[in-house]
Amino acid sequence: MTWDIKDIQKWSPEEHELGAVIPEAGNATLYKTGGWRSERPVRDEEKCTQCLFCYFYCPDTAVLVEDGKVVAFDYDHCKGCGVCATECPVDAITMHPETEFEGGC
Ligand code: SF4
Ligand code: SF4
Numbered sequence: 001m002t003w004d005i006k007d008i009q010k011w012s013p014e015e016h017e018l019g020a021v022i023p024e025a026g027n028a029t030l031y032k033t034g035g036w037r038s039e040r041p042v043r044d045e046e047k048c049t050q051c052l053f054c055y056f057y058c059p060d061t062a063v064l065v066e067d068g069k070v071v072a073f074d075y076d077h078c079k080g081c082g083v084c085a086t087e088c089p090v091d092a093i094t095m096h097p098e099t100e101f102e103g104g105c
Pocket of ligand 1: 040
């Protein structure tokens with residue numbers, strides 16, 4: 001289907017195909033954005049001070065916290081942006097190519 005901006009005034013949902021469907025709210029967890037990742041974050045337990053900066057800065061809620069402490073990354077949803085590694089004040093997080101890990105991503 002082609003779209004001409006001159007038709008904007010007569011636009012209606014019935015005339016145009018839907019671009020996407022959100023069948024229910026809160027379904028973002030179903031989209032495993034980890035498939036985009038070329039590098040993964042790895043946390044050094046010894047260096048980590050449990051400040052939780054990585055948890056607050058992660059745009060994908062992919063830093064997993066239990067009892068107020070970082071315990072792991074959710075690699076199903078971590079897309080490897082590296083924000084956590086950039087923001088960690090003690091450089092406890094480093095980014096590594098997926099090819100370093102068995103099975104990759
Ligand atoms: S690399 Fe990006 S998406 Fe993955 S845990 Fe760090 S901040 Fe979150
Ligand atoms: S930002 Fe760094 S020091 Fe703070 S909790 Fe995360 S890994 Fe640990």
